Amino acid sequence: MDFALNETQLMFQQAAADFAKSEVESVAIKLENSKEFPWELTQKMAALGFMGLVIPEQYGGAGADYLSYLLVEGEMAKTSISLSMTLGAQNSLVALPIMNFANDEQKQRFLPALASGEKLGCFALTEPNAGSDPAGMATTAVKKGDKWVLNGTKLYITNGSVAKTAIVWASTGKKPDGKNIISAFLVDRDESPFKTGTVEDKMGVHASPTTELIFEDCAVPAGNLLGREGDGFKVALMTLNTGRLSVATQSIGLASGAYERAKKFARERKQFGRALTEFQGISFKLADMITAINAAKMLTYKAVWLKEQKGLSDPEFISAAAQAKLFASEMASKVTSDAVQIHGGYGYMKDYRVEEFFRAARLMEIVEGTSEIQRLTISSWELKS
Numbered sequence: 001m002d003f004a005l006n007e008t009q010l011m012f013q014q015a016a017a018d019f020a021k022s023e024v025e026s027v028a029i030k031l032e033n034s035k036e037f038p039w040e041l042t043q044k045m046a047a048l049g050f051m052g053l054v055i056p057e058q059y060g061g062a063g064a065d066y067l068s069y070l071l072v073e074g075e076m077a078k079t080s081i082s083l084s085m086t087l088g089a090q091n092s093l094v095a096l097p098i099m100n101f102a103n104d105e106q107k108q109r110f111l112p113a114l115a116s117g118e119k120l121g122c123f124a125l126t127e128p129n130a131g132s133d134p135a136g137m138a139t140t141a142v143k144k145g146d147k148w149v150l151n152g153t154k155l156y157i158t159n160g161s162v163a164k165t166a167i168v169w170a171s172t173g174k175k176p177d178g179k180n181i182i183s184a185f186l187v188d189r190d191e192s193p194f195k196t197g198t199v200e201d202k203m204g205v206h207a208s209p210t211t212e213l214i215f216e217d218c219a220v221p222a223g224n225l226l227g228r229e230g231d232g233f234k235v236a237l238m239t240l241n242t243g244r245l246s247v248a249t250q251s252i253g254l255a256s257g258a259y260e261r262a263k264k265f266a267r268e269r270k271q272f273g274r275a276l277t278e279f280q281g282i283s284f285k286l287a288d289m290i291t292a293i294n295a296a297k298m299l300t301y302k303a304v305w306l307k308e309q310k311g312l313s314d315p316e317f318i319s320a321a322a323q324a325k326l327f328a329s330e331m332a333s334k335v336t337s338d339a340v341q342i343h344g345g346y347g348y349m350k351d352y353r354v355e356e357f358f359r360a361a362r363l364m365e366i367v368e369g370t371s372e373i374q375r376l377t378i379s380s381w382e383l384k385s
């Protein structure tokens with residue numbers, strides 16, 4: 001068993017840590033408070049190759065392996081979960097399904113602009129009445145000549161207001177049992193305009209816009225169907241199965257960021273004439289926090305290994321990815337809450353940032369499949385044998 005990262009993986013991780021320290025740390029509070037999309041930092045991430053980490057070099061990407069991408073995303077989450085969310089949307093939710101399901105012509109057309117950061121991507125699946133059960137979606141796509149015409153509303157779409165490339169799911173008909181036939185479409189906003197609706201006012205992660213998207217007779221070229229007609233559910237599920245590792249990594253990043261801040265604070269803060277770390281009540285809490293973080297890392301690395309050994313459709317990988325996401329996201333809620341506690345009253349104040357991490361961690365239990373949906377996935381695999 002080899003847990004060592006290779007030279008390239010370490011190089012990517014270090015590049016992200018350096019960038020977070022030199023460019024993000026000093027503006028991170030302002031970034032979250034302003035609730036504005038950080039275009040300049042996003043372009044700087046693009047210049048470092050982060051926007052196209054998983055995209056092969058032939059399409060202008062960094063050609064990094066999947067673990068390198070996760071390491072960069074995790075490092076960014078230690079300092080700015082919003083920037084990490086943008087990396088996740090671009091790489092995991094948009095570039096990967098294009099690489100896995102698009103034809104050569106579509107890859108040539110869509111990947112280079114994503115890799116360079118010229119265009120941001122978004123993943124538009126959720127609807128007002130279709131969240132955990134996306135098969136019940138109401139958005140439709142009707143074939144008219146050489147176009148598909150999309151109508152419907154998508155909800156809670158990360159980077160919906162800033163993205164130019166969207167993967168959009170729609171019903172393209174009904175099966176004999178009345179269920180939707182779901183297809184996925186590559187939508188270039190310049191070519192096939194759609195509107196941004198409500199920009200949500202959220203509990204946290206403020207520099208990552210979450211918006212409604214409104215499709216009104218949005219005509220998409222027939223050649224933009226991703227995969228075959230009716231493949232949409234498969235495209236969504238396979239993307240989300242892998243995406244769970246991305247959310248697990250963001251959770252680990254958030255928990256690690258909060259842990260490091262709590263450790264520093266506990267060393268510096270004195271009460272009763274002693275540093276907080278000299279009280280077992282605090283040092284044991286820190287011990288539990290780092291143990292939980294490392295346990296989440298092991299589950300995540302194991303799932304990455306299974307993905308590489310067995311592939312995306314393997315049920316053991318699917319269960320392992322769900323376990324990693326479930327454990328890591330719930331761990332992040334607990335660890336960030338403990339970090340607030342270690343800071344005492346200071347933890348409740350924005351300057352120390354642990355309250356921001358605590359609010360952000362809560363999201364990890366919801367996005368890309370709630371904890372309940374992960375438990376459904378895990379139990380259905382476990383109960384088969």
Ligand SMILES: Cc1cc2nc3c(=O)[nH]c(=O)nc-3n(C[C@H](O)[C@H](O)[C@H](O)COP(=O)(O)OP(=O)(O)OC[C@H]3O[C@@H](n4cnc5c(N)ncnc54)[C@H](O)[C@@H]3O)c2cc1C
Binds near residue numbers: 368
């Ligand atoms: C900040 C943010 C960003 C997001 N970004 C995106 C994005 O980029 N693209 C996108 O498509 N979506 C996005 N989402 C949507 C997100 O994926 C959904 O919110 C999530 O899948 C849950 O769906 P829902 O909100 O409709 O909750 P519901 O499905 O209505 O669930 C409500 C509750 O019921 C539980 N529940 C539902 N079904 C079951 C069941 N069978 N068994 C047990 N419990 C169940 C859920 O676990 C949850 O606790 C985002 C959401 C947020 C908050």
